[in-house]
Amino acid sequence: xxxxxxxxxxxxxxxxxxxxxxxxxxxxxxxxxxxxxxxxxxxxxxxxxxxxxxxxxxxxxxxxxxxxxxxxxxxxxxxxxxxxxxxxxxxxxxxxxxxxxxxxxxxxxxxxxxxxxxxxxxxxxxxxxxxxxxxxxxxxxxxxxxxxxxxxxxxxxxxxxxxxxxxxxxxxxxxxxxxxxxxxxxxxxxxxxxxxxxxxxxxxxxxxxxxxxxxxxxxxxxxxxxxxxxxxxxxxxxxxxxxxxxxxxxxxxxxxxxxxxxxxxxxx
Amino acid sequence: xxxxxxxxxxxxxxxxxxxxxxxxxxxxxxxxxxxxxxxxxxxxxxxxxxxxxxxxxxxxxxxxxxxxxxxxxxxxxxxxxxxxxxxxxxxxxxxxxxxxxxxxxxxxxxxxxxxxxxxxxxxxxxxxxxxxxxxxxxxxxxxxxxxxxxxxxxxxxxxxxxxxxxxxxxxxxxxxxxxxxxxxxxxxxxxxxxxxxxxxxxxxxxxxxxxxxxxxxxxxxxxxxxxxxxxxxxxxxxxxxxxxxxxxxxxxxxxxxxxxxxxxxxxxxxxxxxxxx
Ligand SMILES: Nc1ncnc2c1ncn2[C@@H]1O[C@H](COP(=O)(O)OP(=O)(O)O)[C@@H](O)[C@H]1O
Ligand SMILES: [Mg+2]
Numbered sequence: 001x002x003x004x005x006x007x008x009x010x011x012x013x014x015x016x017x018x019x020x021x022x023x024x025x026x027x028x029x030x031x032x033x034x035x036x037x038x039x040x041x042x043x044x045x046x047x048x049x050x051x052x053x054x055x056x057x058x059x060x061x062x063x064x065x066x067x068x069x070x071x072x073x074x075x076x077x078x079x080x081x082x083x084x085x086x087x088x089x090x091x092x093x094x095x096x097x098x099x100x101x102x103x104x105x106x107x108x109x110x111x112x113x114x115x116x117x118x119x120x121x122x123x124x125x126x127x128x129x130x131x132x133x134x135x136x137x138x139x140x141x142x143x144x145x146x147x148x149x150x151x152x153x154x155x156x157x158x159x160x161x162x163x164x165x166x167x168x169x170x171x172x173x174x175x176x177x178x179x180x181x182x183x184x185x186x187x188x189x190x191x192x193x194x195x196x197x198x199x200x201x202x203x204x205x206x207x208x209x210x211x212x213x214x215x216x217x218x219x220x221x222x223x224x225x226x227x228x229x230x231x232x233x234x235x236x237x238x239x240x241x242x243x244x245x246x247x248x249x250x251x252x253x254x255x256x257x258x259x260x261x262x263x264x265x266x267x268x
Numbered sequence: 269x270x271x272x273x274x275x276x277x278x279x280x281x282x283x284x285x286x287x288x289x290x291x292x293x294x295x296x297x298x299x300x301x302x303x304x305x306x307x308x309x310x311x312x313x314x315x316x317x318x319x320x321x322x323x324x325x326x327x328x329x330x331x332x333x334x335x336x337x338x339x340x341x342x343x344x345x346x347x348x349x350x351x352x353x354x355x356x357x358x359x360x361x362x363x364x365x366x367x368x369x370x371x372x373x374x375x376x377x378x379x380x381x382x383x384x385x386x387x388x389x390x391x392x393x394x395x396x397x398x399x400x401x402x403x404x405x406x407x408x409x410x411x412x413x414x415x416x417x418x419x420x421x422x423x424x425x426x427x428x429x430x431x432x433x434x435x436x437x438x439x440x441x442x443x444x445x446x447x448x449x450x451x452x453x454x455x456x457x458x459x460x461x462x463x464x465x466x467x468x469x470x471x472x473x474x475x476x477x478x479x480x481x482x483x484x485x486x487x488x489x490x491x492x493x494x495x496x497x498x499x500x501x502x503x504x505x506x507x508x509x510x511x512x513x514x515x516x517x518x519x520x521x522x523x524x525x526x527x528x529x530x531x532x533x534x535x536x537x538x539x540x541x542x543x544x545x
Contacts, residue, residue, distance in 0.1 A: 134366060159363075166365040169407045171293060215274040218360035226363075226374035226421060227345055237372040237385040 017059035022139030043268035062161035155231025271296035278329035279463035291484035304472035307481030308506030353423030358414035392423035412443025512536035
């Protein structure tokens with residue numbers, strides 16, 4: 001059951017989007033997010049949706065995958081909508097019933113906020129759907145490497161992320177195993193009051209902690225045996241290299257921003 | 269030939285313990301040999317292994333790897349890359365979430381050139397028969413496959429010695445066979461010195477030499493054919509005897525005259541067949 005949690009949710013593929021340098025994708029995602037916040041016209045939203053749709057088409061990511069990713073956010077989205085819908089002041093009242101009042105401004109604002117949240121989340125999902133976690137870590141490390149001069153341990157941080165990603169499936173598997181073992185001995189993890197359930201979780205957490213510390217110890221030892229001694233003087237097998245398609249991607253990103261600015265100017 | 273590893277009368281006591289874990293262990297390992305290390309739990313096998321690549325430093329005595337003393341800081345990296353170490357739990361040795369990236373970890377640490385790392389990674393994966401899995405995620409592999417990836421990760425340093433601390437303890441019989449065959453091939457075909465710590469007698473009979481530890485010392489040392497027939501002594505040290513040897517000793521006690529050097533099931537069957545013919 002716990003195994004159903006997908007992490008990183010990378011959909012392997014060999015499309016031009018998948019093959020882009022992870023740095024390009026990271027930077028363009030940032031550009032996209034910034035652009036999204038500059039949008040203040042319906043035309044701007046339409047342009048963003050079109051851009052998102054184009055990337056999805058090229059990378060063979062189905063709308064269903066994206067909707068599935070959005071599902072955990074339904075609460076936030078509904079909350080945003082309700083908040084804007086009912087609590088926006090204004091005189092252009094569309095509908096009134098006792099103390100409930102919906103204004104035209106409120107409706108407009110609710111729709112645009114929901115669109116914005118969905119577009120924002122979808123954009124970052126497209127990044128993780130088309131880029132392996134390792135490539136993202138790698139790209140981040142290289143983008144942040146100027147910070148090494150400020151003594152930020154960029155390599156160590158990215159190694160930590162990488163190891164966390166590697167051990168999450170192991171920990172999930174282990175949690176599943178311990179839960180089954182406790183249930184087999186009559187532990188009840190699903191019913192009871194909250195304090196009761198929290199108490200029942202304790203015998204689950206303690207073995208998990210103990211085993212995680214043992215794992216960390218053994219991993220550190222194995223890394224030492226493989227000559228690990230920090231990021232200093234390390235080389236990488238896989239070199240990241242920007243190609244022609246990265247230039248094309250940046251140009252398209254630029255066009256998107258220019259388009260949004262133009263629509264903003266024209267007020268469409 | 270000069271021994272590739274020389275352990276001279278070393279003692280070691282863990283900081284939070286009163287009893288020494290090693291108490292005067294001495295051992296020379298010839299290059300290219302296959303040495304099995306046996307001993308009951310707590311006899312000091314793992315502690316000895318950790319002295320061979322300077323993870324632990326002896327309190328007394330010394331360890332020389334190709335003549336380099338492990339206590340000399342300036343030799344540390346040279347020693348670590350010369351003596352590769354593989355542990356029991358493959359899950360806790362694999363760093364990356366793609367097989368080939370994990371195998372690249374050690375040469376990347378050593379600052380090897382990217383093209384050369386690629387060559388080493390492919391070579392190491394081929395040597396353990398895992399090349400076809402280079403793009404897989406480690407957690408989806410079987411235990412035997414994971415352990416072979418861990419071995420490849422060490423081979424990518426191009427070590428001369430491979431120390432394996434109970435590498436098959438967590439594996440099923442098929443996984444054990446995969447791993448031991450791969451290790452044996454590395455020794456026989458590539459000339460890599462292998463030091464295999466194990467609880468499985470059927471693995472130890474394949475070695476050139478068997479070393480038995482007890483309470484931090486080496487108490488028996490010789491060819492498998494000389495060690496295993498000493499069944500009473502081995503049992504007194506808390507060890508089992510290979511099934512074939514056990515059978516032969518019992519048959520001999522019952523009046524047959526079988527060669528005690530027949531250590532494997534095949535050799536044993538052949539010897540019995542011959543005696544009955
Ligand atoms: N980290 C440690 N701290 C304290 N004592 C230890 C530690 N590791 C091992 N020992 C002790 O050292 C002795 C030898 O252990 P070890 O080398 O692990 O034996 P083996 O591998 O043969 O089972 C044992 O008595 C054990 O309890
Ligand atoms: Mg041990």
